[in-house]
Amino acid sequence: MRKILIVGAGQSGLQLALGLQSRGYEVTLMSNRTADEIRSGRVMSTQCMFHTALQHERDLQINFWESQAPKIEGLGVSVAAPDSSRAVDWVGKLDGYAQSVDQRVKMAGWMETFAQRGGQLVIHGAAVSDLDYFSRTYDLVMVSAGKGELVSMFGRDASRSPYDAPQRALAVAYVHGLGPRPEHPEFDAVRCNLVPGVGELFVMPTLTTSGRADILFWEGVPGGPVDVFKGVKDPSEHLSLTLELMEKFLPWEYARATKVELTDANATLAGRYAPTVRNPIGRLPSGGLVLGVADVVVANDPITGQGSNSASKCAASYLSSVTSHGDQPFDEAWMQSTFDRYWETAQHVTKWTNAMLGVPPEHVLNLIGAAGALQPVADRFANGFNDPADFENFFYDPEKTNAYLAEAGAAAGA
Incomplete structure (x- = not known):
């Protein structure tokens, strides 16, 4: 039985761990937090997963929340005019519905499932020195923890990374009490509101720890009027700022948000990062090699909503590459070809996302x-x-x- 270590318990790490486990691999998963700590912690993302990514979860029979999560049947685009009216407003219908499940719900549930099925779960924040030790006892080590010290092992691929600084300031709030869009109350849709030169507001239905909710997600051009969340620690102040900006720039979205309240005390998140593609193979001090997974190696800005989709697609691609490799060594050539296979789909996400960050032609x-x-x-x-x-x-x-x-x-x- 081949032994595999996965460091990082997000969408890609857990999906990959559960997939390999179901195929008979001996999998160890390292997480820096327990399932309970994740469930009661701060929101981590604004995941909206579309049909292909959701199908990967169905294929592994880990789509535990599909019947509870809102079915997102459309994707709407609105563009604000200088007078804050809508210059453009439409909604496209999705061929297969999308869904959003708060990662606190999903990751905690998946982690408990992995342990219940006999997987070895290690609660420990991993450093490079830890991986140096573990690389000698496992057939393959994969890193899917997209932040922290471990990412520094994977060098930036300048040829695929046109930006070296964050292109948006990000601010997220999960809320209860949002009203429907009056023009389409009959179905759920993700709403992409574009404010030229200022930023974007995304509104999406989700399933969170307290049931159905909606996510209000601002992406502000750095230094612009929406880039005001840095240093804001109080969740209620974060929500007030979110709503003030909606009232100023997107009054049609603000009109249905006048009665919202945060879903819980940890329902806000703010930050920024530079979109980066990295080399997929990390070298350890002793000479061992580790393979980077999902946003460790391809981190795009969330403006196109691809993060959890890409993580799911990467996990599915890597699962196929591992299982089709038989008992051959997971050497450098295999690691590179495994990433190259994933890049065939990931490159389209990176190209499109980087295009959407610029001024549209x-x-x-x-x-x-x-x-x-x-x-x-x-x-x-x-x-x-x-x-x-x-x-x-x-x-x-x-x-x-x-x-x-x-x-x-x-x-x-x-």
Whole structure:
């Protein structure tokens, strides 16, 4: 039986651990927190998982909250005009629904399941020196802890990392009491509100520790009017700032948020990081090698909502690479090819996310505007969140965009 160590108990680490465990591998999982500490701790993310990522969980039969979590059937885009009215407002329908489960609920539940199924769970914050020791006793060590000392083992890939500084200041609040969008009260949708030059507000339904809730997530251009959360420690002050900014820039979203309250005392989060692609292989002082997983090696800004989706897709890709390798050594060549296989999908996420962080060119503005009049364009854009590779066909190249819009317009007029 092959012995595998996974360091980090997030979406990718736990999904991979449970997947390998189900295939008969002897898996040890290291987490710096217990399940109870995770469940009662601070919110960690704004996860909205689309169909492909959710299917990976179904395939492993670990979709424990699917019946409870809101079914997100659409993805809407609104663009604020200078007078704070809506210059653009539409919603695309998803081919398969998306869902969001608070990672405090999911990671704690998955961690307990892993232990109940006989997995070895070690509660310990790992340092490089620990991995140096463990690398000699395991056939494979994978690092899926995307923050802290361990990430420094994986060098930045400058050719794939155009930004060396954070492109957005992030601020998250989980709330109860948000009203529906009056124009589409009949189904749940993620709402992407764009305020040119200022930032973005995302609103998404979720399942949290206290049941159904909604996430209010500001992404502010650094140094701009939304970049005001640094140093704010009081959750109620964080929520007040969130709502003040909504009232100022996005009055249509503020109108349904006048009665909201935080879901719990740990329902806020703020921070920033530079989007970075890293080399996938970490070298230990003794010469041992470790493989980086998910956002350890490909960390994108959350503006396109891809973090947990990418983590799920990476775990599924790595699971396939491990299980198809038989009893051959997990050497450097295998590690590189395993990452390269994942990069075939991840590169599309990175390209699209980095494009969305910049000032949109005219043809992209035309595309977003046209989606308001042409429902098939809105639907295709929305479904790109599930399969970002499709953006190659109609998003980046002005000629492809114009040809697609002409075709869509002709079909609508037919």
